[in-house]
Amino acid sequence: MFDVEQKAIQARISAFCQQNDIPETELKWSPIPFSGEWGISVSFFQMASNEAKAGKSKGLPVPQRASQMAEQVKDYIGAIPTISHIEAVKGYLNLYFSTPEFAARVIGTVLDGGSRFGAGASKGERVMVEYAQPNTHHSFHIGHARNTILGESLARIVEFAGFETLRASYPGDIGLGVITVVWAYNKFYKGQEPAGVHERGQWLANIYVEATRLLEKKDNESPAETALREGYEAERREMYQRWDAGDPEVRQLWLTTREWSLEELRDILGMLGAKIDVWFFESEVDEPSKAIVQELIDRDIATDERASGGAVIVKIDEKLGLTKEKYRTNVLLRSDGTTLYLTKDLALAREKFEVYHIDRSIYVVDVRQSLHLQQTFAILKLWGFKQSEKCYHLAYGYVSLPEGAMSARRGRVVLFKEVYDEAKNRVLAVIEEKNPGMPAEERAGVAHKVGLGALTYSMLCVDNNKDIVFELDDALSFDGRTGPYIQNAYVRANSILKKYRNEGGSDAELANPLFAHTLSMHEIELIEQITRFPALVQQAANEYRPMVIAMYAYDLANAFHSFYHAVPVLQAESEAMKKARLSLVLAAKQVVANALDLLGITAPEVM
């Protein structure tokens, strides 16, 4: 936002270096640690060090020389328009902005940009974010929620940063676990169907737990129990074979129950604000993946050991010419000719490249699959896809419970829907306590937004690589560094603006603010936070880290809350000051909304 000033200063420093025989050094710009004023700074340590290394030392230790350079540059630069004053301190050159001009420029830019403020120019690249890969016929638990929340936020961030973005979901709709449910449903519950999308989905998940128990070998089994269990096992195996052969009856059962799961999944994705563009079903990449195997054998990438009773494998390290083991060897096709996860991921990747023409591919997948994905990318490279260089595994730590790992098979999970319902109830209780005047018809909507805001933020404010132990009270906290804290900043800004409008004010009057008054520390801090947003969007997108935005949203809200508390807006001393501050409130509200939107969080107008 201050490119013009920065470049002008940079040019002056360059000239200074040439005149004084100092080797040119790339300058590192950073904000000045906040001291009640506002500006940018540049350090001279690197330059002093380079000078010494080039044998042009002026006989001073680097830190002293850096200080000296800062002093000299300060005198050399002279006055710069819109920079109010310059100081040299401890090897840094600090340039302070002329606040009235900069404040007006910043607020004007935000109000012009609106919901697009902070968005980057088009990158000319198409990126696909693959997330939301739950198995069908199972439950959508809090671990899936982390995946989906992270993926959706990342998709919003890269899109906002300037990438054309496609969101992809890859449900695991086939496999032994799925068949287990179909078998048990068919055997024990055929024809039944609970009412309600979520009730039905959870009911299916319970069937899975029950079926797993029936099929599991127990200690001290009686011969009769063993026979029964083995009978079940044979039925399940037969059902899988019939599915594989395309048996219409089994396929119909599978499709019907699958649709129940997908209905629930779509409902949950809707709640989380995730709009999936492309659905890949595991069952649909199975056949294409088999064809790939032959191609890879023909091209001598894969090794066919089936003749000797083995499988089709890829010796990845060997093919890449690596001497140290890194990607190791993996199986592409079982000895019985059936495909594996890796096989399907290859087929899927090819479809992404050839059908959707993506340049960049992001996989939001549990950290435990790191090796698998590195292997996938390595094989894609061997296969000749140059996009493999731009495949990225966004690995995130898994979510466990205080009592240990979650297990869908054992029914030891915390369901997303349960947490969501609890979140809403807790928000409703807080509304009853703090805002009893809120109309009844408004409460459900606010509870939805704030409850999900709390949960979503708790998932995003931790770096992806951290494991999370899920504690309901922590995830649904409304105080401190939380979603509701940030939403509340939005609500308070809205509240001021609402009152202003009710008193006959219009937003048009705020469009071109003049900051003629001496700005308080709180106003400056708030404006400074606002200016950081566009650069942080780019950083978050480059690093694939929604947490960057999550941290920022809190800092911004924090600056607003402090401002709100300390600085009167509608009661400002003068009309001009009131207008300027209202513009600032309007801009702050906009940026809070933009940042929250990138996190997949909606701010309510009241709470």
Place this chain on the structure above:
RNA sequence: GCCCUCGUAGCUCAAUGGAUAGAGCGCCAGCCUUCUAAGCUGUCGGUUGUGGGUUCGAUCCCCGCCGAGGGCACCA
């Protein structure tokens, strides 16, 4: 055995080569007759696991050690 991630305040986490390592929670003390107290202000709290190295400068980069978690061909 090999590979990956991590180790920062009592707890949960930021800071990815720069100025005095920051927040939240918890504890303690203040602030609602004023735009929403889901808030604000203040206090307490640190040998950044450990030993070296690189650098003008290291929580950050490199090496060793200690500790925690995860992964390593016919599961996904």
